[in-house]
Amino acid sequence: MYDIRPDRVGWIVYDTETGRPAVLDDIALVELEQDTAEHLVVLLNRTVYPPRPKRLSNWPLLPSRARRDAGRHLSPR
Numbered sequence: 001m002y003d004i005r006p007d008r009v010g011w012i013v014y015d016t017e018t019g020r021p022a023v024l025d026d027i028a029l030v031e032l033e034q035d036t037a038e039h040l041v042v043l044l045n046r047t048v049y050p051p052r053p054k055r056l057s058n059w060p061l062l063p064s065r066a067r068r069d070a071g072r073h074l075s076p077r
Contacts, residue, residue: 002044004037011037013044 001016013022013029022029022044029040 001048002041004034004041007031010034013037013040 002013002022003016004011004013006012007030009031011032011034013032014020015022022040024040024044029037032040
């Protein structure tokens with residue numbers, strides 16, 4: 001996970017586990033403008049924690065009886 005913090009000259013993107021500056025293509029992400037640092041953090045965190053796919057249906061989560069009866073229509077009594 002990555003985050004930003006103020007540096008002497010600008011902002012630094014750092015690894016939250018190690019506290020060390022993040023490095024991208026052999027470039028330490030230090031002395032950045034705040035907007036740039038924020039965008040880089042979002043992009044780096046997406047590579048570490050990719051977005052989860054959205055579930056289109058609750059079908060596998062239905063209890064087994066509900067799954068078995070899902071296609072049946074109740075007849076009026």
